[in-house]
Every structure is written in C-alpha cells, then in structure tokens.
Amino acid sequence: MTTVSLTVRDYKTDVHNNWCPGCGDFGILSAIQMALASLQIPPHKTAVFSGIGCSGKTPHYVNAYGFHTLHGRVLPTATGAKLADPDLTVLAVGGDGDGYGIGAGYFVNAGRRNVDITYVVFDNGVYGLTKGQGSPTLRKGMRTKSMPAPAIQDGINPIALAVGCGYTFIARGYALDPKHLSGLLAEAIKHPGSSFVDVLQTCPTYNDQYTKEWYSTGPEGHSRVYRLEEIGYDGVVQDPSDEGEIIARKTRAVAKSYEWGDRIPVGVFYQVEAPTYEDGMAAVNPRLGSTPVVDLDVEHRDVTPLLEALR
Amino acid sequence: MTTVSLTVRDYKTDVHNNWCPGCGDFGILSAIQMALASLQIPPHKTAVFSGIGCSGKTPHYVNAYGFHTLHGRVLPTATGAKLADPDLTVLAVGGDGDGYGIGAGYFVNAGRRNVDITYVVFDNGVYGLTKGQGSPTLRKGMRTKSMPAPAIQDGINPIALAVGCGYTFIARGYALDPKHLSGLLAEAIKHPGSSFVDVLQTCPTYNDQYTKEWYSTGPEGHSRVYRLEEIGYDGVVQDPSDEGEIIARKTRAVAKSYEWGDRIPVGVFYQVEAPTYEDGMAAVNPRLGSTPVVDLDVEHRDVTPLLEALR
C-alpha cells in the first residue's frame, strides 16, 4: 500500500504528448493531476475515461487506469465501470463535440442517473481533432478560422442544460487557471453523485475567437473570467429537503449561466446532496451498498430456488 | 387545388386505431387535427413524422403524408424532409422515451438548429409500447404499476432542457384538454423555427400515478392543471434584439417549469423570434430562400468551373 503522500508527479506518465503547443488542454490535464494529488487518491484507485478528440487523449497522460473509449460514449462506459466497482474514483473527460453533440443523449441521461462520477468537458467551441468545425457550444454567427461561413446553428448552454438534466454538482472552470480549476475538480470528485464541470478551453490552432487574449482582456482591460465566489454567489443547496430552495438555486444557476461576454463567471453554479444511483441500488440489495458487486462472491450462486419456482 | 375550407374530418383516416381505450393519445391526435384545420393547411402540404412507441402510430391516423420512422430518430428525419422541402408543414411527434431517452441527443441539437418544425412529445412517464417501464420524465421514487421497484433515476425537466437547447417556442399542453392544446399547437406550427410542445398525457394502462383523476383533482378539489395566461404569464420575448430580456424570460420559463404537483401550468413558457436555419441557408445561397431545393433545377448543373479549377 502506498503510505508516502502522493504528489502531482505520481499522476504523470512519460507518454509523448502530441497536443498543439499552447493548447488549453495542458491546463486541464494539470488541474486533474493536481486535484487527484490534493485528494490523495491513489492512482490505481482511479480510472480516467475519455471520448475521442484531442481531449480524448487525456487518459494516456494521467497515471491511472485509462480508458480512451468511443466518440460520445464516455459517460455510459464510465458509468458501467463505476457501478461494477464503486470503490474506484471515476473521471470522465471529453470534448464539447463529444459531450454535447454526439454524446448529448448520454449527457442528458447521466444527469438524471446521478451516479457518483465526475464529468469534465473540454469546451473549446470546435471539433479539434477533425480540424476545427464548429462545435455545439459555438454561438450562432460565430466563425472560427477553419469555418467556411459563420455558424447558422446556435450554441447550447451547457450549464442550463445540466440543470434541466438533474446533475447534482454543476460548475464551470477555465483551462488557463489550472489552480482554480483543480480546486473545482477536487470539489466535483468529492461530491457524491454526478458532477459536471464545463471547462472553457482555448484551442490556439482552430478557435481564433475565444483565445487566451480574449478571455484575459475584456473591454476594460481586465480578465473577462471572474469567480462566482468573488461576487458572493453560493450555488450550494443548504437544505436538500426544501424543494423551494432547490428550485430557486436552480433558477439562479440558469440565470447566471447566461452571463457571457464582458464578464464570464466560473465556479460552482449549483450543488445539492441527493441520493445517488448507488444508494438506490443499495436500497434494493443492501450488500451492494457495502461491497462492489465485482467483489461479491457470485461464483457459488445457488439458483435452485429459481428452478423450484418453475416447477 | 383545394378551395373549400378544410374541416377536422379532412385530417382523419379510416385506419383502425389500436390505442387502449381512454388513452390520452386520442386527445393529442384530435388536437393535431384541430390545429391543422384551424390553420387550413392542406393535408398534402403536411408531413407528420413520428418515432416508435404507442405515440409513434399517430401518423397513420392523420390524413397527411405520414412517416413512422425509427425509435428516437424522428427529429433528424423530419428535419431532413423540411430542409429538402421548406414548403411542407412538418410535425414531429413521439413519446417521452423516444424524445428524452434514446432521442435526447437529437432533442438537444434540434433546439439549437432552429429549423421550422414543430415537435410534440407525448409525455406519459412510461414506455407505453414496451409495457410500462419508467420513462425519462418519471421522477425519482415514483413507481407505476408495471415497475418492480420505485425509480432510482430522477426525471428530467423537458421545459428547462428545451430552454438550454435553444428552442424558440416552448410550451406545455395537456392531452385531456384538446381544445386548449390545439390552440397551442396552432401557435407552435405558426411559429417560425423549432417549436417544442411537451404534452402531459395519461396512460391509463401503465401510469397509475399521473392519471386523469390525479390531474383533474388537486388537493383542493379543482384541477391541478392551469393555464399560464390565467396568471398573466407571458413568455413571449418582445424585443428579440434585447439579450437581457431574452435571458430574463428564459430564466422565468425555467423557474416556472419547476412548478409541479398541486398546480401544474400549461401554455407557452417561452417564445422568441430568431433567424431560422433556413434563413441561414438563404444567407449562403439566396435561391434557397425562395424555392425548396427539391424544386430547383439541379439536373442541368454545369460543373465545368469545378473541373477547370482543378487544372
């Protein structure tokens, strides 16, 4: 067993990283490693799942069990692993195309399932790996340098969507502030239930609209990105049994999520403690509440009662 | 050409209807037929698309071009037909499982696309045709009579979701008030852009929670369902160029959509006039703005310039 305390280095691999120089993904990768270190979760107790895209390469760069799955399927896959072995800390990561485009159906339904996993979306407004088409977060009228014409579809609002789906932890981070982001990720990982963190990520290669410069320099010169805590915003439901409070906080989160442009809030938009899917499983079968199903003895099952019931 | 005025009868077929007696679907079917009649849209100019489920059988009962497609795929299919021939009035209908479960990804992305179609979800809380499993709108802890145990996943909030996706017309109706519903549907059809109407539908066979009796008798004896206009709620954005108004109305729609139980609002939660996908197409190629692409002469295309460009 690991006894010495774990550092960020313990979560790194020596795999050659082929993201573009200056890619915002580097910041998110660091934040993930920092968050895991801050929580002292042993690498072998951690599983990182990803979709396909530039962002999908993340697991290879994290020293933890790594699953680089299919485009848009990271949530179901991660969910399956978590339900099989709830002792694992499960992170799901992927691009905005991966999560809100091809994976939108899983994004919606993972929210209402509330399995204890953390989902981090690398939101760069483009399909990076396929060379810069607009992604589902790109707003109508926007045109990145690889697009032949401005977008004629609108962008979705990930935070508002997450509220409607039922995520119990909803946050937004910024890739170029890995320290703050790592704090958010640590909160998300600690949160019991489905946590969702949309991370504003720069893609210097294809997204020439939302660049590092754009984020860091608003009309008045200072950064557009600010922290919700700075303005005293608190997204955490105090009394989870109070339906009224829940609705009020959800509504406020949605309202806040539309703030964009000159001022862009990051931080926790909404959080509530609610029974997880695993709690639901345990209610049906209490043994599943204490031991991962993969660790229970299923090799000596007695199915005689089932056969007898057929006689 | 049809010159006499069209009546509800003109939208009926003599196909044997095999919905269960008392099914809420009958109310929605009538409302659709009434709405089409009220707008005097000729049957042959109308195309009704559906997914798979009890609700999926709807097109067979409507005298209009009818496409009973695949489970969860009604939106893309309807979109394809509309973009090919924008002169058609296109209705997409389907179940809540169809739309928010297997079709959730298309629900999300059709919202941001804002093609001029109307999407009507038959929201009965169950998977009817597969014999009553809980659907994505069934709330955590609920248990309909065909379920072995209460739901351990939460229900999504369709209205809030639709706001986050970018639908430009968002309403809720009630199947057992076909007259009011037909008014909503007529508004939805007239609205230029993606209209979405979630219809509370009773399923007397499987959903013994949200029954006709439950809806019609609240704790104080009168109907739980009330109309938004009754309380002076107006979801329509007055100035579509006013980002602030849009956000305020979206937020209010979300807040209102969480009202449930003793009082359940129906009506238009949100509406805004915004350029459609078709407008976007016309901006790229003005001919597409005036004539359906299927009616343009593509049989005599001269591709010589493309060949010359390769020399």
Added chain:
Amino acid sequence: MEPWDVTWLIGGPQGSGINASAEAFARACVRAGHRIHANIEYHSNIMGEHSYYRVRVSDRDRTALSEKAHVVVALDDESLFGDSHTPYTSWKGHVPQIVPGGAVVYDASLKVEPSRGDIRWCPVPYHQLLAQVLREANRESDALRFRVMENTIAVAASLALLEMSPEWLMAVMRDEFRRRPDAAELNVRAVAVGFEYAKERFADHFPFRLPAPTPPERRPMMLRGIQAAAIAKLKAGLHVQTYYPISPATDENVYLESQQGHYDLVVVQTEDEISAINMAVGAAHAGARASTSTSGPGFALMVEGIGFAAMTEAPGPVVFIWQRGGPSTGLPTRQEQGDLLFALHPAQGDFPHIVVAPGDTSEIVEDSYESFNWADRYQMPVIVLVDKAMGSTYVTADDLHLDRLPPIDRGVYAQANGRRDGYERYALTETGISPRSVPGQEGLIFWSTTDEHDPKGHISEDALNRLQMVDKRMGKLALAAKEIPASRKLRLYGPDEADLTLVGWGSTKGAVLAVLETLAAEGVTANFLQVRLMRPFPAAEVAAVLKRAKRTVLVENNATGQLGQLIGAHSGIGMDHRLLKYDGRPFLEEELIDALHEVLRAGAPVQSVSHLLG
C-alpha cells in the same frame, strides 16, 4: 400407452388475459403429468389486436408447434372468423384450423353462424356463468374487476371436452392466487362452473382427450428460453446486466431485474442500446461479468460497442440478440432468424468476436453460461444468437443439469511485478492472450484505447506494431476455434448416411427434429446437421458432413438462407434446396413436412414455406 398429441388454442384480443389463461391451462397439464410445448402469437400493440396462444400437449416432449387445433377457445368473434377492420388481410380466424371432430368454445352471446359441420360448436355463456359465480359469492359488485374470470370459465369448459379433470386447473388457480385467497376461491369456483356447463352439453364422445394423468414423482419445470438464459447467466456469475426495453428481450431483462434483491447483481435500464452496450463494456473492463440483451433494432445500435470491446480486448460483454421479424422495426413481436449475417460482421474492420446460436433449452443453458467463460478467456465480446420463438416458447424440462456445467473460468490474470510501469496490458504472447488486470490493483495500471495501440495500450500507428496487434487479436479467434470442443460447434442428428441431409440452426432445430421421425416413418432416411458455433466457424467439420451428404436441404426462418451463405463462404459448398420461412412465424411441424414432401416430389431449389396461419 399410445402416443397422443393434442393442440389446444386460445384466441382473443390483446390485453384480455389470454397469456394467463393459456399458461394456467399449460400448468394444469404439466401438473397432470403431461408434457407441453406452448407459444403465443401477438401483435405489437397493448390492447385490442388479435393474439392467440397454442398449447401442444402430449405424452412426451414435442419440439415444435403443430398447426392442427383440436380445441379452440375463442374469447371474441375475430378468433373464430378473422377480422375485417384492415383492408389487406388473409387472416380467417381459427375455425379453419380445427381438425375434423375438433371443437370450438366461444361466447354464447356472439352471433355465430357455424361455418363447418365437421366440428363441434360449443357456445358458453361466459358472462352469465361468471355472474352466477359472483352472485354465489356475493361479489356481484366486483363484476368489472373480475371480468377476466370469464377466461377461466372458457378454459374450464374446454377441459370438459378433453376429459381432463378440473382439479389440476383448480390447483393452479390456488397456487397463482395464493396471496389472494378470495380470488383463488372465485376462480376455483369458475373452473367448476365452466367445466360443468360444458360437460353437460358438449363433452359426449368428443374424439380427443388428454389421457388419464400419471403425475410424475417430481413435477417438471415449465419454462421459457428467456428464463433458461437468465438462470444460466446468474449461475455464470453475472454481475452487471444493462438493457433498454425491446421486444422480445425485455422479458429476460425484467426477469433478471426482479432478482436483484435476491442475488448480487446490478441491472440498469439505460437510455438506449448504445448506452447499454458501452456501460457493459465499462463494467467488463472493471472486472465484471457483464451482459446486455436486445433484439435486432437494439443490436443495430450496439455495433460500435462490439468493435470497442473487441479492439480493447475487454473480457466481454456477452450480448444476447433475441431475434425478431426484420428488417428495421419489422415485426416486433414475431419470429425470425434474420440477424445471423449481421451478427457475424457487426462493425468496421477485422476483429475477433464469438457468435454462438443455441438450438434448444439445454443448449441455451450451456451457451449462455459458457459464453462468459469465453469472454473472459479470450478477452472478446461474445454474441448469443437466440430468437423470439425459443425465448417465449414454454417447454417442460425435468432438469437443467447445471451441475454438468464446467467451472467458472475468468481467464488469465496478471501479477504485479513491482515496477511502476512494468505492466503491459496488451503484451504480445504466443497465444495472443495477454494476462489482464482489473482497475483497483496496484502495480497493474493499464491504458486502453479504441485507436490502434502498443502493448501498453497507448496509441500507436507504427506499421510493425499494427501487424502484431492485428495478428494478436485475430489469433485469439483461431485459439478459440481450437479450444472450443466440437460438441459445442455442431451436431449431426440421425444416421451418418442418409438420403436427405437437413441443415439448420437455432430454434428451427425443434421443427427439424420433429419431422425426422415422420420422414423415417415414411421410409426416407434423413439426418440433420445443426450448426451452433457461428464464429469461429467450424468450416472443416461442416464441410466433412456436407461432403458426405447426398441431398442437402437448408431450413431457415429467414428470407435469404443466411446460414447457407455462411457455409458457402467458408466451405464453398452450396445447398441443393432451401426451405425458407419468413412470414414472421416459427416453423410449424406440418409446414416443414409438407415442404419436404414437396422437395422430394418436385425438388425446387428454393421454396418459401408458409401455411399462412396468421
């Protein structure tokens, strides 16, 4: 005792309780010591469309349904004469199916013109008799609630014709309603009343009967394929089952779901089949025995997940395809064997997976169980190809012989060697199988990707590595071909040499075995090659049998003879005749024998088989 064989049939609108009635009848027969073979035909509809349930009762296990009906119990008009509410229909009701001398029991309140003089018409006033039962019990006010008891009366009436003691059905009723004694007693009473009514009026000298019972020492099981599969899966140590509702797979899933409190098992209803398979792949990678069950339209959404599992060498999942009528949504509640070729190449590129197609209950048990061993041992997905007919047909069975199953084998595990990065999840080995690890283990961290990858599981586009990895993956399939015993791959029934060699797979096995006997009685020697393992395909073994064959007849429940194509692809041997049934119903015994007679007579190379029974 003389062999005997009676088919009883009940028809009525969907939702009118014919399932319960037919199963109660079948259970009564099993209690009485008879053997049954029973299945339902119904529409993709909740209430109203015509459905019917055939119960073939015999002194021994019959392996197919018969088209002959000796007694028909009709709950409505349509059951008698068919339906006129759709313009395009060939369906003429069940009356034409009754054998001469047979009988039809129907509601006396229906206005019926007896259309045949050679059968017995037995009008029974269901409603009045029920009213009488309720009146006696002072439950008249519950008439609506107990309306379904009219069925009990109808079934009981049919017993009288068949000279079967009502006691067996009464016992079933008591059992079924053991938690509601009042309902039990009402039903018992209904049995008595219905029975008496018919006995007095219609039963004299009825030519068909269920002979006096000799109840067996140990009552056999009455079970369906979906139950056999589910129980075998539990026995195999299934940890995680994911599913999205779909006919006809739902029943297996619901059965497993209902066991979650009793067995340590996670069953998840997902948002679609894409989610179902990927969740299962995730669970398999995390160490679970994982499975998902679906039918064609659902499997169409699982194909990318099959490629995912194969590429990342996941130990599973085991995917059950309960085939139904295709293509597309097709005939959701009907029978077909139309997904074989699809299941064999269900995704892009070349990759390994196993496809097995059991042909009867005991093979369902063996294959459902063993598939998990294969998945773990060869680290690949396994498809079990079953169908609606075998899933929903009730048969009698004395024992499932679970004790004869091989032990659970989870394949080769890796041992940590102490070095932080020493472990290669995709190590190149002689067999192609790399010792695997399961997340959570120290020192055995691995990576995996659906991209081509190196032994560590990291992306690699290197040409040599690519060749090694393709060879590794495909090599595992060759290994499986070597290791899986011949008895699991195929079987020849009947004499080694024969005039006619029938070739088939899956649930048509039952019909074929049934007609082998008839043919033998007619002096035609015939044997039957059942192909069971579809991938890796036992090409040499199949070819060996077919090369000896004089005249081959392919029998399949699909339109294009898919097994025939598969055999051709691997052995280059074509079939002399193809009997294909694709009307959405399973082969009835008479349909197959008639078609074979036709083959013997006229010898058409391809023949569409159907007696158009509705």
Added chain:
Amino acid sequence: MEPWDVTWLIGGPQGSGINASAEAFARACVRAGHRIHANIEYHSNIMGEHSYYRVRVSDRDRTALSEKAHVVVALDDESLFGDSHTPYTSWKGHVPQIVPGGAVVYDASLKVEPSRGDIRWCPVPYHQLLAQVLREANRESDALRFRVMENTIAVAASLALLEMSPEWLMAVMRDEFRRRPDAAELNVRAVAVGFEYAKERFADHFPFRLPAPTPPERRPMMLRGIQAAAIAKLKAGLHVQTYYPISPATDENVYLESQQGHYDLVVVQTEDEISAINMAVGAAHAGARASTSTSGPGFALMVEGIGFAAMTEAPGPVVFIWQRGGPSTGLPTRQEQGDLLFALHPAQGDFPHIVVAPGDTSEIVEDSYESFNWADRYQMPVIVLVDKAMGSTYVTADDLHLDRLPPIDRGVYAQANGRRDGYERYALTETGISPRSVPGQEGLIFWSTTDEHDPKGHISEDALNRLQMVDKRMGKLALAAKEIPASRKLRLYGPDEADLTLVGWGSTKGAVLAVLETLAAEGVTANFLQVRLMRPFPAAEVAAVLKRAKRTVLVENNATGQLGQLIGAHSGIGMDHRLLKYDGRPFLEEELIDALHEVLRAGAPVQSVSHLLG
C-alpha cells in the same frame, strides 16, 4: 522518350505545411507536362507527429505509389532517421528508403551523421536562406509569419537536383497566392534562392531527373478521389448532403460545403452520424437526391438508418464509406479495405441495398453518379465503398467524361387518380417497384413505417402481406442485378487465359494493374479480375472467370480477405493464395510484386504483405 519514373518525398511534423509543399511540387510537375500520383501518410494528430507525402512523377500515369524514393526533402530530424519518443516503434526514417544515388535535402542546422555513403546528403540552411529572402524584401519583421516559406526553399532545392526548371514552381506560387501578390513574390523569390543554393552545391551529375518538359496543350486536372466523387454527385443532382466530421470523409463534405453558394445544394453538419443518415432518409423521402459521407466508425452508427431506408423504400440515400484503418477508432488517417463485409449486411433482417466499390477515378465518377439513379430507380439505399487511399491520392486526369454519363433517372412516379385514398405507395407490382410520390402532391398522400406494412404503408402483421412485401423488396434487388450492365459489375484485365489470376477490388486495383506489366515483362502471364458491384453480387459472372483460372491470388487491403469470403459465399470458389496487407498503408508497387514473386516461389496460401515503411 524512354519511360521514366521518379519518386519525390517530403517529410516533416504535422502542421508544418508539408501538404501545401508537396501539392505545390506536384502541381509544378503537372504544369511541366508530367503525370503524377501522390499521397500523404499522417497521424491522427493536429501538430507534431511525423507525416510525409510521396509524389511519384512519371511520363505516364502510374497507378500506385512506389516505395523507392529518389529525392527526400526532410523538414526535421525524424524524417531522416525516425523517432525515439515512443518505446514501441519500427520506424527508421526515410533515409533507408532512398535509392542508391538518390539524395536527401535537409536543414543544414540539424546535426546529421550521414549514415549512408551511396546517397547524396544535401544540407540547406533553410532558415538563413529565408532570412535572406525576407531581408531583401524588407520583411524581416514578418519572419515568424513567413516561417512556412522554409518549405518552399527546401522544395526548390530539390528541383535543382532533378534538373527541373524553377519556373513551374514559381508559376504555381503565383497562382496559389494570387490574392496576396506580396506573398506570391516572396515565395517566387524563395524558389529562386533555394534552387540556386542547391544547384551550385549538390546538383552536378545527379542520376535522376525530371526530363525536359513538353507541356501539354491542355493542362490536365490534378485531383483526388474525394473531388471526383463530390463533382460527380453535384452532376447527379445532389440536393442534400448531411455529414458529421470524420476522417477521411470530411474532405468530401467540406468540398461540397464550400460549393453551397455556387450550386443549389444544402449541406448540413449534424450532431452525429445517426442524425446524418436519418436526415438524409427524410430528405430522400421528401424528394431530394440525398447523400451522406462517412467512414467506418460513422457508418457503425448509420446501420439502423440503412434498414429504415430499405424498409420504407426510400429513394436513397447514397452513403459513401471512405474506409480507413479499423477496427473501432483504429487508424483514423490510414488506409484499409476493412468494411466490405460490414457494408454488405449492415442491419438486422433481410433487406435490399446496393453496394458498389469503384476502383479508380473514372469509376468513382461513374459510380458516384449512377448510384443516385439506382437509388431512385430501385427505391433503396446505395452504399459507395471507397477508401482513404483513393480519396486522398492525387492523380492526373485529362477528362472526367461527364458527357458520357447516362441521363439522370429519377425512377417511376405515381399519377394521382383523383380518389382521395386511392394511392398505394407500396403497391404490389410485377417488378416490385411501386410508383412513388413526393410529399406536397395532392391526391398522392402516403404513409410509411419501419414496421412491416401493407400497400398503403400502414402497419400490417398479416402473414400473406408479409410474404408479399418481403418478396417485393428482395425482388427489386434481383431486378437491379438484371438491369445493371456487366461492365459496372466486374472487369477482367489482361488476357482471358493466364497463369495467374489476381482478384481484387477498390483501390488495390491500381497496384495490381501496375504489377501486371511487370509480371508480363518477366514472362508470367497474369490477368486481373476486378469485382466492382458487391451487392447484388455478380455470382455467375465471377464464377465464370474463376472457373477458367489456373491459379488465383486474392489481393486485399485487409486482414481476412473479405472479398474472398464474399466470393466463397456466392460461388463456392476458394482462392489459392491470399495476399493481405493490413498495416494501415496502401499497397506499394514493390510490396505487391515481391509478394507475388514469393507466391510464385513458395506458394504460401496466405501472406501478410508489408515492407514496414512507416
């Protein structure tokens, strides 16, 4: 003039502009009157991984790439000697590929140990020369922006070795930068400087040269398969193209997207491939010629849509699969012919669809175009099976012969008969084809459903109707088999009788045709059976050829010989030898000829072909 044949190669990190440089070089060659065959190899990565571009230049059209490099232009170290940043690699750089006497041009600032004495090492100070160019133009401050001009210098240097006048490249630069005259002039200057530098130092007596040009009267086109397909589709009257981005199909989609302003065409980027195909089906039903283009992983999501289109007898869509390395995500930017069997049975049940696999540019044009006629005429989806190699390989072509294409044929339309409900969209006809209507027409309203349905398009589970509808649908496939001319189905190249019969399909055609000549020169008579129509499969025609064959050799760019399996399934004929290349790269001419020599020598039945060139 003597035949000549030179391969020029440029290598460097992804994102460093090698595409533009190689294409500029190729264009210069074409302007000079040479013929080219050129393609790129690159990683699934945006920046940094090694990529390289081969341009084979010759006096006539070559149909495959050669593994020999006469001149290598290296933009980085890795291009020379390979890479050490991944632990599992066989890649050793391009220097080993250079023919004796050949040359490598590289950055003088690299520390290079010339590892071979038999080639010419040509260090060129890219950076300094560029600085000089910029200095002369007073643009030193733009050094960063113009960094990619180092490539121009490198390419120009290579021209000097090959004795090709720099004028051609200069003309290309002027053309390319016609909207930025300053950049044009800088590049022209860079060409001059690079050329001069190398001419002075390295060009003497270089043994390989591009002979003095004879520019043709009309400059030929230089085009890739994706362009040929897209143009043919436009010519065919494509109304709606839907797509989801994926390698290597994106290029076709982006090309069409860029034409939306010029042609009346709707191109929609969807949220995934499920949406893409269903949108296309919806558009087809609404009267559009609709298409979607993808590769294996995307097609895995389209299979239910194929069944949908087939079941509802939609007139299309036409689905292009630009195959890439599988399985699963596989090798996204590499070559494979691994999706044939998948494309043939891509969904549950038996249903009709057409699969065609063109083998070169002119066949791409014909098949892309004709597929829309087939879709309309037979009312079924059509799959065009193409691949990365043919999609991205640049060839020279003088004419696409669009004037020789048959007219657009939209199939049979119905006429309204005045009765409100007289129209049967799925009328049973002799051919199986029902006159269709298009939404918007009065009197021709129809219904359709993915469930089995009656002639009106309403759900039907009737047995007879079912048989009629299956026969109707499958009958259309038989009709297509009858009507499609033999020339579109298959072709035999070379003598009718031969010692060796090579069998292949798709883009391997080029390599096979290339080696036929070599074999002939060696005294081996060989012919080549190209199979083009995969479904309906021309079984009799293929069998006729193969039965005459003395010794058959299957040549496929996949691991399991998928065409071989298909031929076996339909004709029962096995292949004597199978040469399979599945390293993710197309057959290079030498790889195939070596493998054939090996077959002639040792005669192994299966051989994995790869020279492991990276």
